[in-house]
Amino acid sequence: MISGNTKLVGLLGQPVNHSLSPVMHNAAMKDMGLDWCYLAMPCEAKNLEVIAKTLLNLNCQGLNITIPHKQNIIKSCNNISPLAKRLGAVNTLIPNKEGGWDGMNTDVEGFLAPLKGKNWNQSKAIVLGCGGSARAVIAGLQNLNISQITVIARREYSLNNCLTYFKKNILESETNSTLLKGLLTTSKNIDRLVEEAELIINTTPVGMSSSNISNNHLSQLPLGEKIWNHLRPKTILYDLIYTPRPTAWLTLGKQHGCEIIDGLEMLIQQGAASLRLWSKNDKIPVDLMRLAAEKYLTT
Numbered sequence: 001m002i003s004g005n006t007k008l009v010g011l012l013g014q015p016v017n018h019s020l021s022p023v024m025h026n027a028a029m030k031d032m033g034l035d036w037c038y039l040a041m042p043c044e045a046k047n048l049e050v051i052a053k054t055l056l057n058l059n060c061q062g063l064n065i066t067i068p069h070k071q072n073i074i075k076s077c078n079n080i081s082p083l084a085k086r087l088g089a090v091n092t093l094i095p096n097k098e099g100g101w102d103g104m105n106t107d108v109e110g111f112l113a114p115l116k117g118k119n120w121n122q123s124k125a126i127v128l129g130c131g132g133s134a135r136a137v138i139a140g141l142q143n144l145n146i147s148q149i150t151v152i153a154r155r156e157y158s159l160n161n162c163l164t165y166f167k168k169n170i171l172e173s174e175t176n177s178t179l180l181k182g183l184l185t186t187s188k189n190i191d192r193l194v195e196e197a198e199l200i201i202n203t204t205p206v207g208m209s210s211s212n213i214s215n216n217h218l219s220q221l222p223l224g225e226k227i228w229n230h231l232r233p234k235t236i237l238y239d240l241i242y243t244p245r246p247t248a249w250l251t252l253g254k255q256h257g258c259e260i261i262d263g264l265e266m267l268i269q270q271g272a273a274s275l276r277l278w279s280k281n282d283k284i285p286v287d288l289m290r291l292a293a294e295k296y297l298t299t
């Protein structure tokens, strides 16, 4: 029950109306006995700074930040974690003792959660797309000591931006032997890379049910249909998308005998990591968050 003591936590982004975060966070917070309420709050870019400041003044206990504000919110933080700094993106705000926001990033932890327990040493990975989530994915893969990451993107400008960013901000600062390279979607070498890869991650919105792409099955496959004839059953396909479940790409992967992972677990685990930071409690009811999210998706 919302009472005079109930405290606010929530999500800032634009749009936020399809977000699963309120459903999973409110289920978890109730179970944890926290008198908090999680709301998804649409926020235009021009209002971001003032809204972040106002929520702090309203004793907000924590915020998630989503598209398109993950970069711009950094200006509203008076401390930012080394990981968020390296990625240039914040997805979690925590009120600090100095009366400001600490900016953190839990996307990498969320991405890595379903990949735990396997030895990735000397494996080869392909990342499709080079936008915001691709940065968290690449940073996560570097933590796994993957030997080679190939980023495949449609635009040379965006690809170069992404690679240059990593060369400047990540690789130079780490004793990391991961080879990071980029290819355009028009390259002829993609077939061979697909055959060799142990892990392929889709970070593009291609295949998402709410994207503007037509419902034609073939156009829902990143890189088109032909390239996936080269898939081997040893390859794990990881799609960051979680609506529909599974995507056309994961369905095709399954037909080739591949292990498939969708984006729901990443979403749940990054949310659980945020809640751990806000509540300073390590015991987060992750199973309950998963159940709440799955139930919501099927209704």
Ligand code: NAP
Pocket (backbone or CB within 6 Å): 067, 110, 129, 130, 131, 132, 133, 134, 153, 154, 155, 158, 203, 204, 205, 206, 208, 240, 241, 242, 263, 264, 266, 267, 268, 270
């Ligand atoms: P983003 O920053 O806009 O990046 C999207 C990337 O995909 C860009 O490289 C873009 O290329 C490329 N792209 C877009 N449309 C394409 C198309 N039709 N063909 C080929 N490439 C295309 O978006 P994001 O934040 O990374 O999100 C990407 C996807 O991941 C979304 O579906 C999102 O829902 C999902 N996601 C899931 C989670 C999770 O927790 N599971 C977290 C974050 C994101 P250009 O640069 O050329 O435009």
